[in-house]
Amino acid sequence: TARLYNMTDDPGVKEMLKFNLARDTVHQKQWLRAIEELQADGLETDIAPSALLDEEDQTHNNTIWHLSDGPDGNKGAWSTGEDRIEYLMDPKPLGGPGSAPKPxxxxxxxxxxxxxxxxxxxxxxxxxxxxxx
Known part of the structure; x- marks a missing residue:
């Protein structure tokens, strides 16, 4: 949303995107409060709930895709150390061309x-x- 906001000069589009940015912020606040509540209730100790860890796609649970404009996306603290998250500088699309029928x-x-x-x-x-x- 932030990238799109900076790519347009249309006032109506900017207003809509400002609304979307605000919604993103409030959703992040909701997630943080929900995590705090789960931890306070003793239901979860990790930020990521563990109930579906056996079900998730293990190929993608420790990778971040480089989709940024600059080359420094992999410079965060999360990208170093024993528990580092793998940063894919040249990610490849997952899947082939669309195959939806004609409407x-x-x-x-x-x-x-x-x-x-x-x-x-x-x-x-x-x-x-x-x-x-």
């Missing part, structure tokens, strides 16, 4: 069967574009 043209007025799933103009519409350009 029913009667459901959405913005869908045009003259375009493929990637929005590329085709058929007679492409002929018209070719004549105009």
């Amino acid at each position: 029913d043209p009667e459901l959405y007025a913005t869908y045009s069967p003259t375009q493929d799933a990637m929005g590329t103009v085709k058929g007679k519409a492409q002929s018209a574009v070719n004549k105009l350009t």
